[in-house]
Amino acid sequence: MLRYALRRLWQSFVTVFIVITLVFLLMRLLPVEGYFAESYDKLTPEQKEAILKSIGVLDPWYVQLRRFYSDLLHGDLGTSIVYRPKVPVREILAPKIPYSVAFGLSAIAISLVLGLGMGVWQARDKGRFWDKVWTGYIVFINAVPSAVYLLFIQLYVTQITKLPILFDRDRPISWILPIISMSLGGIAGYAMWMRRFMVDELNKDYIRLARAKGMSSTAIMIKHVLRNAFVPMAQYLPTSVLLTISGSIYIESLYSIPGMGGLLVDAIQRQDNPLVQTLVLIYSTLGILGLFLGDILMAIFDPRIKLERRGGSR
Amino acid sequence: MDAPILSARDVVVKFSLRGQILTAIRGASLDLYEGETLAIVGESGSGKSVFTKTFIGMLDANGWVDSGSIMFEGKDLAKFKTEREWLTIRGKKIAMVFQDPMTALNPLRTVGMQIQEVLELHQGLKGEQAKKRAIEILDEVGISDPAMRYSQYPHEFSGGMRQRVVIAIAIACNPRILICDEPTTALDVTIQAQILELIRRLQKRLGLTIVYITHDLGVVANVADRVAVMYAGDIIEYGTVEEIFYDPRHPYTWALLSSLPQLGRKGSPLYSIKGTPPNLFTEIKGDAYAPRNPYALKIDFVKRPPFFKVTPTHYAKTWLLDPRAPKVEPPEIIQAMRAKYRVSERDA
Numbered sequence: 001m002l003r004y005a006l007r008r009l010w011q012s013f014v015t016v017f018i019v020i021t022l023v024f025l026l027m028r029l030l031p032v033e034g035y036f037a038e039s040y041d042k043l044t045p046e047q048k049e050a051i052l053k054s055i056g057v058l059d060p061w062y063v064q065l066r067r068f069y070s071d072l073l074h075g076d077l078g079t080s081i082v083y084r085p086k087v088p089v090r091e092i093l094a095p096k097i098p099y100s101v102a103f104g105l106s107a108i109a110i111s112l113v114l115g116l117g118m119g120v121w122q123a124r125d126k127g128r129f130w131d132k133v134w135t136g137y138i139v140f141i142n143a144v145p146s147a148v149y150l151l152f153i154q155l156y157v158t159q160i161t162k163l164p165i166l167f168d169r170d171r172p173i174s175w176i177l178p179i180i181s182m183s184l185g186g187i188a189g190y191a192m193w194m195r196r197f198m199v200d201e202l203n204k205d206y207i208r209l210a211r212a213k214g215m216s217s218t219a220i221m222i223k224h225v226l227r228n229a230f231v232p233m234a235q236y237l238p239t240s241v242l243l244t245i246s247g248s249i250y251i252e253s254l255y256s257i258p259g260m261g262g263l264l265v266d267a268i269q270r271q272d273n274p275l276v277q278t279l280v281l282i283y284s285t286l287g288i289l290g291l292f293l294g295d296i297l298m299a300i301f302d303p304r305i306k307l308e309r310r311g312g313s314r
Numbered sequence: 315m316d317a318p319i320l321s322a323r324d325v326v327v328k329f330s331l332r333g334q335i336l337t338a339i340r341g342a343s344l345d346l347y348e349g350e351t352l353a354i355v356g357e358s359g360s361g362k363s364v365f366t367k368t369f370i371g372m373l374d375a376n377g378w379v380d381s382g383s384i385m386f387e388g389k390d391l392a393k394f395k396t397e398r399e400w401l402t403i404r405g406k407k408i409a410m411v412f413q414d415p416m417t418a419l420n421p422l423r424t425v426g427m428q429i430q431e432v433l434e435l436h437q438g439l440k441g442e443q444a445k446k447r448a449i450e451i452l453d454e455v456g457i458s459d460p461a462m463r464y465s466q467y468p469h470e471f472s473g474g475m476r477q478r479v480v481i482a483i484a485i486a487c488n489p490r491i492l493i494c495d496e497p498t499t500a501l502d503v504t505i506q507a508q509i510l511e512l513i514r515r516l517q518k519r520l521g522l523t524i525v526y527i528t529h530d531l532g533v534v535a536n537v538a539d540r541v542a543v544m545y546a547g548d549i550i551e552y553g554t555v556e557e558i559f560y561d562p563r564h565p566y567t568w569a570l571l572s573s574l575p576q577l578g579r580k581g582s583p584l585y586s587i588k589g590t591p592p593n594l595f596t597e598i599k600g601d602a603y604a605p606r607n608p609y610a611l612k613i614d615f616v617k618r619p620p621f622f623k624v625t626p627t628h629y630a631k632t633w634l635l636d637p638r639a640p641k642v643e644p645p646e647i648i649q650a651m652r653a654k655y656r657v658s659e660r661d662a
Contacts, residue, residue: 204417205412205414205417205418206417206418206419206420206421208372208412208418209412209418209419209480209483210420210431211372211404212370212372212404212405212409212410212412212484213404213405213409213431213432213435213483214400214401214403214404214405214406214432214435214436214487215405215431215435216397216401217397219435223431224420224423227422228420228421228422231422301422302421302422303421303422303467303469304421304467304469
């Protein structure tokens with residue numbers, strides 16, 4: 001088990017490394033005009049040259065890459081170029097992360113409880129009234145672009161319930177709508193997968209044997225179906241949890257929450273390389289960490305995953 | 315013969331399928347006697363499995379027993395509605411072994427736990443006691459090193475071993491009746507023989523009554539005391555294994571036996587029954603087998619035959635046995651078998 005975990009960890013590390021290297025190199029392919037934003041026309045060629053030199057983009061790419069790695073190893077994430085010039089990336093991110101994490105965690109907690117519960121309910125009542133109602137909900141959430149119903153919630157639900165339309169740090173009541181908005185998708189996702197995996201299990205032969213043993217449906221649900229359905233879920237959960245706490249682009253901008261969500265889009269558009277690199281590092285690390293944790297959880301739950309031997313059939 | 319341990323009378327099972335009603339079992343009757351081994355044979359779709367599933371209330375959700383009775387220990391199982399009622403029978407009094415041992419066990423729980431589950435459920439054993447008993451049962455079904463095997467998972471067992479485990483689960487509560495639904499179909503021939511031998515041994519020790527569902531007539535000849543032949547949801551002939559194999563009376567049984575490959579007969583093509591089984595969505599008039607039956611009489615298309623008595627243990631549902639029916643000679647193969655039987659009977 002430990003060897004398996006270490007091997008997977010090493011693979012994850014290599015993956016993160018490849019991702020950030022690729023992104024770093026791709027960023028260097030972009031034209032340099034973006035670095036000057038609006039002031040581009042007003043600067044003389046010499047001034048431009050000087051600015052580019054001070055940022056360090058005139059060095060050969062391998063020198064830049066080496067500097068990037070060495071800074072990273074020392075915990076230096078660089079300074080912002082365009083977004084907030086000369087401010088260290090760390091200082092830009094530090095106040096934003098707690099908001100994203102707090103909103104993300106609340107949304108995850110709600111999605112997990114309601115989503116998994118709903119999935120179990122649906123699997124139990126498969127084909128009956130409530131299954132159809134919740135399936136309708138899932139289809140709606142997945143089919144309608146989230147921008148549409150989220151905007152709808154912000155416009156109309158705030159009117160009906162008199163909840164604040166924008167986020168305000170000092171008014172706990174203003175947390176409610178963004179968290180609900182964030183949870184809607186999660187609930188639908190978890191319910192859909194949970195239902196699907198449980199129905200998969202329910203159709204398997206061993207359920208028939210369990211029934212023939214004389215176990216009650218409730219006992220079969222709890223002792224056999226739920227646990228077995230959780231194995232494929234376990235692989236998918238960590239990634240979705242980690243990506244949720246890293247912030248939602250749309251909802252954060254909709255309620256003007258000062259979180260991390262919108263930052264990546266902003267940073268890419270304005271070509272703020274150090275900021276983009278740091279955000280990519282964070283997101284890819286979270287994503288890959290999620291996959292890693294998923295695999296580990298799966299290995300813990302499923303005895304069929306052989307951990308000692310390499311190779312063979314999958 | 316004593317009173318039957320289980321007695322099914324005129325059982326009708328229907329399924330609702332895409333808005334249509336399908337009659338899968340059309341008034342089948344069957345008696346089961348204590349300690350015997352009964353084999354139910356018939357082609358795929360003849361209702362063998364569905365019929366026996368009604369004994370433990372395990373029809374699929376879209377199926378139901380429409381009429382008839384299944385008497386067991388003074389209770390009519392056909393009247394059972396709730397799960398609570400079935401839990402007093404299922405696994406406890408009547409147990410079932412299924413066809414494919416590769417998928418019959420929960421892959422994520424140890425083999426030991428899966429046996430223990432039954433013990434805890436029906437015998438009130440707990441913890442260490444249950445574990446000890448589970449290991450004993452593993453030993454009984456011929457699994458070596460049971461204490462070590464107890465904590466292993468199904469994927470660490472071979473097909474034959476898994477079927478032993480499934481049998482262990484089935485017998486863990488000393489049921490009175492064990493229904494084996496094609497228990498050896500998924501196994502190779504040597505393992506098949508071992509499993510049949512194991513079931514026979516357990517039957518002797520535990521006094522089990524066994525119902526085999528199979529279309530392997532070789533297995534039937536090997537293990538059964540009595541045979542019931544099913545066609546299109548009805549039992550059309552039953553008798554002792556000798557009576558069915560050497561002196562069958564129903565044209566369908568003739569055809570079934572004729573289609574067996576005969577040892578030592580080379581060159582001639584294998585017999586096959588013409589046509590297809592009837593559509594169960596529509597009501598069947600007369601004898602269900604009549605359209606495929608080269609010996610069919612006019613009445614076969616009009617009126618359903620009742621059981622005619624051949625011997626006190628042998629009955630068949632065919633108008634050919636009516637005293638008014640014309641004398642019909644069965645196919646050659648059947649005649650040859652009958653002759654063989656008469657000779658061996660005289661010698662005995």
